[in-house]
Amino acid sequence: xxxxxxxxxxxxxLDPQGKAVAQALHSLGFADVGDxxxxxxxxxxxxxxxxAEARSEAEAMARKLLANPVIEQFEVEIKDA
Amino acid sequence: MKAGVVIxxxxxxxxxxxxxxxxxxxxxPRVIWYKETDLSGLDLVVLPGGFSYGDYLRCGAIAAxxxxxxxxxxxxxxxxxxxxxxxxxxxxxxxxxxxxxxxxNRGLRFLARDCYLRVERSDTAFTCRFEQGAVFxxxxxxxxxxxxxxxxTLDRLEGEGLVAFRYATPDxxxxxxxxxxxxxxxxxxxxxxNLRTLGLMPHPEDLVDPLxxxxxxxxxxxxxxxxxx
Numbered sequence: 295x296x297x298x299x300x301x302x303x304x305x306x307x308l309d310p311q312g313k314a315v316a317q318a319l320h321s322l323g324f325a326d327v328g329d330x331x332x333x334x335x336x337x338x339x340x341x342x343x344x345x346a347e348a349r350s351e352a353e354a355m356a357r358k359l360l361a362n363p364v365i366e367q368f369e370v371e372i373k374d375a
Numbered sequence: 376m377k378a379g380v381v382i383x384x385x386x387x388x389x390x391x392x393x394x395x396x397x398x399x400x401x402x403x404p405r406v407i408w409y410k411e412t413d414l415s416g417l418d419l420v421v422l423p424g425g426f427s428y429g430d431y432l433r434c435g436a437i438a439a440x441x442x443x444x445x446x447x448x449x450x451x452x453x454x455x456x457x458x459x460x461x462x463x464x465x466x467x468x469x470x471x472x473x474x475x476x477x478x479x480n481r482g483l484r485f486l487a488r489d490c491y492l493r494v495e496r497s498d499t500a501f502t503c504r505f506e507q508g509a510v511f512x513x514x515x516x517x518x519x520x521x522x523x524x525x526x527x528t529l530d531r532l533e534g535e536g537l538v539a540f541r542y543a544t545p546d547x548x549x550x551x552x553x554x555x556x557x558x559x560x561x562x563x564x565x566x567x568x569n570l571r572t573l574g575l576m577p578h579p580e581d582l583v584d585p586l587x588x589x590x591x592x593x594x595x596x597x598x599x600x601x602x603x604x
Contacts, residue, residue, distance in 0.1 A: 306525070307478070307523060308478070308523075310478070310479050310480075310481055310482075310483050310521075310557075311479060311483065314483055358440075359432070359436065359437075359440060360432070362433055362436065362469065362476055364468070364474075364475060364476045364523075364524070364525075365476045365478065365523060
């Protein structure tokens with residue numbers, strides 16, 4: 295299975311990178327853009343064939359290393375490899 | 376005082392710490408590779424600056440989960456002293472030994488310049504050779520030094536006297552213009568509740584030589600005085 299972990303800055307944490315991207319988009323004429331937030335995507339290849347197992351493994355990895363709960367939140371999506 | 380300096384892959388500021396500690400103690404500290412797990416006999420463990428693991432994932436995140444950090448945690452739990460500078464501070468927060476996190480600098484740029492730190496209390500093992508309210512110059516060199524913690528944590532740090540240093544003007548005023556990286560409440564360094572673990576972003580170890588100025592030396596003199604026994 296493939297697990298896609300999306301790590302984003304928590305909503306209450308200022309994201310200076312997102313702000314800079316928003317400013318750049320505005321200066322390019324994309325006036326419609328409001329708030330922008332920048333995160334990262336981590337794709338994990340897992341040996342298991344069980345979606346439930348893949349999810350619980352990926353969540354454990356996110357809690358232990360991939361995301362820092364002080365500043366980040368994460369979501370896990372499971373895909374057939 | 377028996378000191379040790381931990382080196383991770385990507386650490387590059389260990390020499391400055393070794394020079395500072397050798398200068399004040401007269402003997403060379405132990406150099407500890409990140410795979411080591413026995414820190415017994417040490418009074419002070421230092422996590423120096425640099426770019427451990429290339430700053431991959433998050434600054435300090437991977438170093439915080441190496442074998443030596445379990446030993447650092449045990450060392451801290453038995454009352455040992457820990458100093459984390461720059462990347463070392465980031466590692467301490469990632470390891471959960473200090474609260475909060477270091478975010479990208481407010482202006483998004485890497486900052487390599489002098490700053491001034493106000494000593495918030497001069498009764499700890501790290502600051503007893505500073506005057507109360509002293510201000511000292513220290514170079515900063517980081518891209519992610521913007522201290523962040525939630526409001527309750529910040530209130531607790533302030534309420535319990537755990538803020539070690541704040542970014543200030545040379546005459547000690549804590550104003551936004553002196554807080555180059557945008558840290559919450561201008562916090563440059565914090566203590567653990569037992570005041571034996573200190574993390575800070577700027578580099579006092581860079582200014583210990585008479586040729587360059589010894590602005591940072593009192594921090595190391597303090598440790599020698601407090602841990603002389």
